Amino acid sequence: MLDKSALQYTKSANTSAEEIARFDALAEAWWDPNGQYRRVLEFNACRWHVIERQIRQHFQEKSLSELSALDVGCGGGLLCEPLAQLGVAVTGIDASEMSIRVAQRHAKASGLSINYRHCLSEVLVDESRQFDIVMNTEVIEHVPDQAQLIAECCALLKPGGLLVLATLNRTFKSFLFGIVGAEYVLRLLPVGTHSWKAFVKPAELQGMIAENGLTAGAISGMSFNPFTSKWRTSSDTSVNYLLFAAK
Secondary structure (H helix, E strand, O other): OOOHHHOOHHHHOOOOHHHHHHHHHHHHHOOOOOOOOHHHHHHHHHHHHHHHHHHHHHOOOOOHHHOEEEEEOOOOOOOHHHHHHOOOEEEEEOOOHHHHHHHHHHHHHOOOOOEEEOOOHHHHHHOOOOEEEEEEEOOHHHOOOHHHHHHHHHHOEEEEEEEEEEEEOOOHHHHHHHHHHHHHHOOOOOOOOOOHHHOOOHHHHHHHHHHOOOEEEEEEEEEEEOOOOEEEEEOOOOOEEEEEEEO
């Protein structure tokens, strides 16, 4: 069931009504291989291998079935589901009610038990919840107060836990490829998905992490080849990148 008691947080807290409306309108496309998020599905499959490898390395002395994970801004559950398939106890939260409904429906059809809630991260902070893994991917560039979001993610992480962050770098290349190319030329994403000014440089993100007592670790870039229409991991962090941190 949706967490109706948390809806008040979406009206005045660290989110945007315009952003919520945009994601609500596109929610049914999350898992559609031929829909507007088809490239996101491909991108997600590529980066999941990096995320899984980092999780296994970080928790090598633990069984994955002993771990808990939170996906902040889970959308349709694209990262929640492969994580749940590994045996991790997964919670996914999002400000988009329609995205949560789609995520719940898809998880049920996939035979997966995932705890989805329609709320923001501050709700779980107020509940004093903590998880072994906290993921926040392609969310920070959509919120008004980026430092607050990172602080909440860090607070929700257990000591010894792993923080997984992903966003877009604020560079000239990211403007060309992440907005002009991705939204207007190649149509990888709906027009208006991103604002370049909201992109975050790795050093800025590492600074926010350090302010909350975490140690930044591995960083991995994600590159798209327009000629092959394939995503790959790379050392180039000038557009999309993943950043991991330990508590």
